[in-house]
Amino acid sequence: MLAYAVRRMLVSVPILVIATFVVFVMVSLSGDPLSELKTRNPPPPPRTLALEAHRLHLDEPVLARYWHWITGVLHGDFGPSVQSTQVIGPELAHRFLVTFRLIGVAMLLALVLAVLVGVVSAVKQYSATDYTFTFFGFLFLAMPSFWFAILLKEAGISFNDTVGNQVLFTIGDSSVYIEGGTWASIADVVGHMILPTISLALLSFAAWSRFQRASMLEVLNTDYVRLARAKGLRSGTVLTRHALRTALIPLVTVTALDLGAIISGAIVTENVYQWRGAGSFLLESIRHDDAYAVAGWLLIAATFIIAFNLAADLLYAVLDPRIRYA
Amino acid sequence: MTPVLEVADLRVEFRTDEGRVPAVRGVSFQLSRGEVLGIVGESGSGKSVTSLAMMGLLTGSSQVAGSVRLGDTELLGASDKELSRVRGQSIAMIFQDPMTSLNPVYPIGYQIVEAIRAHHDITRDAARSQAQRLLGVVSIPNPSERMNNYPHELSGGMRQRVVIAIAMANGPEVIIADEPTTALDVTVQAQILEALHTARVQTGAAMLLITHDLGVIAGQADRVLVMYAGRVVEAGTVEEIFYAPQMPYTLGLLGSQPRLDLRRQRLHPISGAPPSALHLPPGCPFAPRCPLAAPVCEADEPPLVATGTGGHLSACHFSDQLVGVAPGDLFRPISQDTPL
Amino acid sequence: MPDRELAVTQRSQAQLVARRFRRHRLAVVSLAVLLALVLLAFVGGWLWKYSVVDLTSDESVPPSWDHPFGTDAAGHDTFAQVLRGTQISIGIAVLGALVATVVGTVWGATAGYYGGRLDTVMMRIADLVLTLPFLAVAAVLGHNVGGSWWLIAAVIAGLYWAYVARVARGVVLSLREKEFVEAARAIGAGDARIIFRHLVPNAFGSIIVNATVLVAIAILLETALSYLGFGVRPPDTSLGLLVSDAQTAVDTRPWLFFFPGLFIILIALTINFIGDGLRDALDPQQTRVRR
Numbered sequence: 001m002l003a004y005a006v007r008r009m010l011v012s013v014p015i016l017v018i019a020t021f022v023v024f025v026m027v028s029l030s031g032d033p034l035s036e037l038k039t040r041n042p043p044p045p046p047r048t049l050a051l052e053a054h055r056l057h058l059d060e061p062v063l064a065r066y067w068h069w070i071t072g073v074l075h076g077d078f079g080p081s082v083q084s085t086q087v088i089g090p091e092l093a094h095r096f097l098v099t100f101r102l103i104g105v106a107m108l109l110a111l112v113l114a115v116l117v118g119v120v121s122a123v124k125q126y127s128a129t130d131y132t133f134t135f136f137g138f139l140f141l142a143m144p145s146f147w148f149a150i151l152l153k154e155a156g157i158s159f160n161d162t163v164g165n166q167v168l169f170t171i172g173d174s175s176v177y178i179e180g181g182t183w184a185s186i187a188d189v190v191g192h193m194i195l196p197t198i199s200l201a202l203l204s205f206a207a208w209s210r211f212q213r214a215s216m217l218e219v220l221n222t223d224y225v226r227l228a229r230a231k232g233l234r235s236g237t238v239l240t241r242h243a244l245r246t247a248l249i250p251l252v253t254v255t256a257l258d259l260g261a262i263i264s265g266a267i268v269t270e271n272v273y274q275w276r277g278a279g280s281f282l283l284e285s286i287r288h289d290d291a292y293a294v295a296g297w298l299l300i301a302a303t304f305i306i307a308f309n310l311a312a313d314l315l316y317a318v319l320d321p322r323i324r325y326a
Numbered sequence: 327m328t329p330v331l332e333v334a335d336l337r338v339e340f341r342t343d344e345g346r347v348p349a350v351r352g353v354s355f356q357l358s359r360g361e362v363l364g365i366v367g368e369s370g371s372g373k374s375v376t377s378l379a380m381m382g383l384l385t386g387s388s389q390v391a392g393s394v395r396l397g398d399t400e401l402l403g404a405s406d407k408e409l410s411r412v413r414g415q416s417i418a419m420i421f422q423d424p425m426t427s428l429n430p431v432y433p434i435g436y437q438i439v440e441a442i443r444a445h446h447d448i449t450r451d452a453a454r455s456q457a458q459r460l461l462g463v464v465s466i467p468n469p470s471e472r473m474n475n476y477p478h479e480l481s482g483g484m485r486q487r488v489v490i491a492i493a494m495a496n497g498p499e500v501i502i503a504d505e506p507t508t509a510l511d512v513t514v515q516a517q518i519l520e521a522l523h524t525a526r527v528q529t530g531a532a533m534l535l536i537t538h539d540l541g542v543i544a545g546q547a548d549r550v551l552v553m554y555a556g557r558v559v560e561a562g563t564v565e566e567i568f569y570a571p572q573m574p575y576t577l578g579l580l581g582s583q584p585r586l587d588l589r590r591q592r593l594h595p596i597s598g599a600p601p602s603a604l605h606l607p608p609g610c611p612f613a614p615r616c617p618l619a620a621p622v623c624e625a626d627e628p629p630l631v632a633t634g635t636g637g638h639l640s641a642c643h644f645s646d647q648l649v650g651v652a653p654g655d656l657f658r659p660i661s662q663d664t665p666l
Numbered sequence: 667m668p669d670r671e672l673a674v675t676q677r678s679q680a681q682l683v684a685r686r687f688r689r690h691r692l693a694v695v696s697l698a699v700l701l702a703l704v705l706l707a708f709v710g711g712w713l714w715k716y717s718v719v720d721l722t723s724d725e726s727v728p729p730s731w732d733h734p735f736g737t738d739a740a741g742h743d744t745f746a747q748v749l750r751g752t753q754i755s756i757g758i759a760v761l762g763a764l765v766a767t768v769v770g771t772v773w774g775a776t777a778g779y780y781g782g783r784l785d786t787v788m789m790r791i792a793d794l795v796l797t798l799p800f801l802a803v804a805a806v807l808g809h810n811v812g813g814s815w816w817l818i819a820a821v822i823a824g825l826y827w828a829y830v831a832r833v834a835r836g837v838v839l840s841l842r843e844k845e846f847v848e849a850a851r852a853i854g855a856g857d858a859r860i861i862f863r864h865l866v867p868n869a870f871g872s873i874i875v876n877a878t879v880l881v882a883i884a885i886l887l888e889t890a891l892s893y894l895g896f897g898v899r900p901p902d903t904s905l906g907l908l909v910s911d912a913q914t915a916v917d918t919r920p921w922l923f924f925f926p927g928l929f930i931i932l933i934a935l936t937i938n939f940i941g942d943g944l945r946d947a948l949d950p951q952q953t954r955v956r957r
Contacts, residue, residue, distance in 0.1 A: 015794045023806055030810035126387070142934035144886055146893045147909050147927040154916045223427040226383050231441040231492060232414030235406050242429055249431075257796075264801030268890055272913075282802055283894060286809050294806060298798070305797055321476040322430055343689060 004325035005310060012306045019302055021066055024295040028062045031289040033082040055080050069292055079292030088296050096300055098173050099266050099278035106200035113205050118212025119244060122220060140206030145265050149199040149272040156195045168195055173275040200269045204262055211254055219247040249319045256312030259305050329356035330499045330532050336392035338379045347603045349375045351556040357532045364547030365536045368600050372556040373536045377502045381419055382409045415445045418493035422505035424485035428477040434488045435473030441495045460491040463528060464521045483514035487521050494525040502534045507542060540583045544568060552576050555601055555611035558630055562638035572633045572640035572648050574656060575612045581653025594657035617656050618644050686947035693943020696936035703933060707752035716743035718750040718903060729921050736921035748925050751905040754898055758815050759884035762822030767877040770830025778838030779861050795828035805896040813899030822884050833876050837869035871948030878941035882934040889930050905930045
């Protein structure tokens with residue numbers, strides 16, 4: 001299994017290189033990173049422009065720039081940012097930490113809800129409950145994430161107005177200044193997280209609950225569940241030990257495959273709630289034509305996705321004895 | 327002999343998008359202690375649905391009516407708690423396809439232990455040694471090593487033995503075997519029948535043997551029910567059914583079966599296909615395929631009534647005309663001799 | 667004579683599919699609603715008295731007979747804007763899904779049919795695309811290509827083809843060993859003929875269902891992209907852009923926010939239901955038997 005994991009990691013390296021290369025070239029060709037500087041009034045002296053171009057290696061061909069960047073990354077240097085005050089490496093680390101906090105909690109919430117709803121829907125197939133869950137599942141699947149997030153944000157604001165207190169924060173990932181030590185900061189972070197987490201979780205929840213329902217229905221109709229009941233196991237035991245245990249396995253793969261979509265969702269969510277996370281970092285960097293920053297962002301996001309998928313595949317093998325990786 | 331299992335007027339209907347489908351239409355029979363009762367019929371005749379309905383294992387939009395009494399207990403309408411006490415303990419079941427009837431994610435030993443501990447308050451170790459003994463009884467080599475195997479690591483025949491071991495784990499009074507050999511290679515079938523025999527002898531259970539293979543019935547059963555389109559169309563001892571069938575359908579079944587004991591023979595199959603349960607003809611459901619069919623057959627569905635001697639029952643308007651008739655007298659042979 | 671027989675069976679197959687689809691009432695209703703929406707957007711957009719660029723003297727008025735969806739602060743008629751946005755959003759999504767389906771099907775069918783090293787290389791490329799967070803890459807590409815609608819469609823197709831390729835390859839792999847393919851090979855049919863005359867038509871059901879669902883997904887991606895400012899750009903508009911412009915006005919001028927949002931939901935919802943109905947109709951193994 002370890003050999004398999006290592007091999008998978010090695011195979012991923014070319015994927016990462018190609019992906020970052022393509023994005024790097026796309027961003028490099030899309031605009032002039034110095035355009036902001038050039039349009040300043042009064043115009044900066046040519047010497048400044050030349051220095052800035054040199055700092056960003058713009059005086060070299062794109063291929064050479066990419067080569068500098070990718071070799072630099074191996075030493076922990078993510079290259080010079082167009083925004084000269086920003087050091088890409090540490091900034092990325094900080095931003096992704098914020099985003100992973102959001103993604104992690106949202107995924108957990110979505111998974112728990114999806115399994116619950118999926119199982120109930122399957123067990124009570126064609127009941128009013130099932131139809132209700134199905135309706136909301138389809139509705140959330142059709143709902144644009146940004147629209148729902150904005151709506152939820154407005155709901156949060158009017159909730160705060162009704163309560164007369166800032167319970168739910170609708171702007172930013174945490175307050176700039178907080179009094180009262182660790183607990184107050186934790187409460188502050190949690191308060192900022194509630195609405196974005198719900199926004200982000202609901203989309204995956206909709207897809208996963210549909211999937212879990214289908215998977216559960218399939219398992220409930222198998223002979224081995226029938227045999228488990230024929231053995232005289234109580235229905236609760238059959239449901240959890242035999243049906244759910246097996247029906248959960250495919251959800252592992254689906255969760256991993258959806259990670260990219262969740263990161264996309266996080267970009268939107270952060271934008272709506274004005275978080276300074278990885279998503280807003282990416283959008284800023286694209287707007288600044290900051291090839292180094294965008295490529296760095298993609299490197300980390302893709303590495304994370306690949307690692308998560310690998311972990312999911314390994315977990316699959318643990319959960320399903322029929323799968324063995326050699 | 328007192329019956330251990332008594333089924334009276336069992337009816338099962340499914341609700342589908344196309345309408346109600348009557349899958350079982352009034353099945354009644356008794357099973358005596360230690361007896362083997364065979365149920366034969368084509369796919370879709372309601373054999374398997376009957377067995378699932380008896381165990382309360384049908385789900386969803388099925389409606390079950392009638393009565394299934396196991397000893398003093400009425401199983402239809404029993405609560406989940408009561409049913410789970412009876413299932414596995416007094417009445418056990420073996421399914422058709424051993425490739426799908428064991429849970430792929432648990433070792434087989436665990437699945438047997440689970441069956442034992444569902445009904446007996448004993449330690450895991452005690453249950454394990456009992457499970458191991460059961461694996462030996464159904465002739466699985468190296469039981470102690472096999473205990474930790476997952477289903478996918480065993481062949482189909484071995485898996486079916488495990489299912490048999492699970493069925494006999496609690497010494498049930500009745501074992502329902504639903505096509506236990508159909509999904510297996512011919513060479514393995516005999517071994518599985520042997521294991522079934524062992525299970526029956528060791529537990530003293532009566533058995534309901536559901537199959538479409540008349541050869542299996544001839545070798546194993548004491549009495550036979552022939553089912554067609556959700557009903558019992560003929561019932562009797564093996565001798566009565568095989569040598570003096572009183573229903574054209576039974577005769578047709580016998581004529582469709584190649585036999586090894588005859589050097590040259592012609593097969594006389596039944597033409598056509600069974601009717602869809604959705605669109606049953608008003609009269610005898612076999613009438614469209616029956617060479618004896620008369621206008622009365624298309625109008626009235628004949629009841630299952632005593633015919634001849636003893637417990638021989640048949641549902642045919644013309645059962646008395648079938649005395650001494652061979653399949654070849656009634657059904658057209660297929661065009662060529664079947665060399666054997 | 668044999669031709670006629672074939673025609674008869676084919677029509678009955680189509681009738682069977684239509685019958686099964688009609689039984690899925692929600693899908694039928696959805697189809698009607700979607701068609702009505704498309705007509706409203708593409709025909710109604712022409713006929714409506716205001717165009718997207720018209721500035722009326724009514725500024726920020728709530729819905730009325732004159733302006734069914736109200737107006738924005740500059741005096742644009744929101745109904746006209748939403749219709750134009752629907753045209754653009756549907757156009758992008760349909761074109762994107764169509765191109766993705768064609769490219770993905772050819773890609774996946776080729777990989778699945780030939781197998782071996784070619785399959786490995788081709789699917790690795792598809793996997794590479796699938797590894798990426800689509801919105802992020804679409805934002806990079808969208809920023810690069812500018813705002814014209816067919817380029818946005820190209821960006822969407824450039825990402826989702828990989829998803830179609832996976833599906834098409836799976837179906838082709840399962841069909842490859844079937845007897846009718848053997849038979850075609852036995853009578854000397856070439857690879858291209860086998861792929862496009864025998865494999866792809868048999869995979870048609872899955873491909874159609876996928877393409878349908880893809881349109882809904884593409885609508886959501888396009889609107890998100892335009893919302894973030896990397897998709898359709900002013901002076902043209904899309905449903906996502908309209909929501910983006912209205913996001914600070916939810917409280918004060920809710921009509922600006924709700925109408926484009928509801929249109930997105932309605933389009934995606936009906937397409938998903940239609941996809942569901944098509945799945946039932948085209949994939950008889952998965953038909954709902956209520957047991």
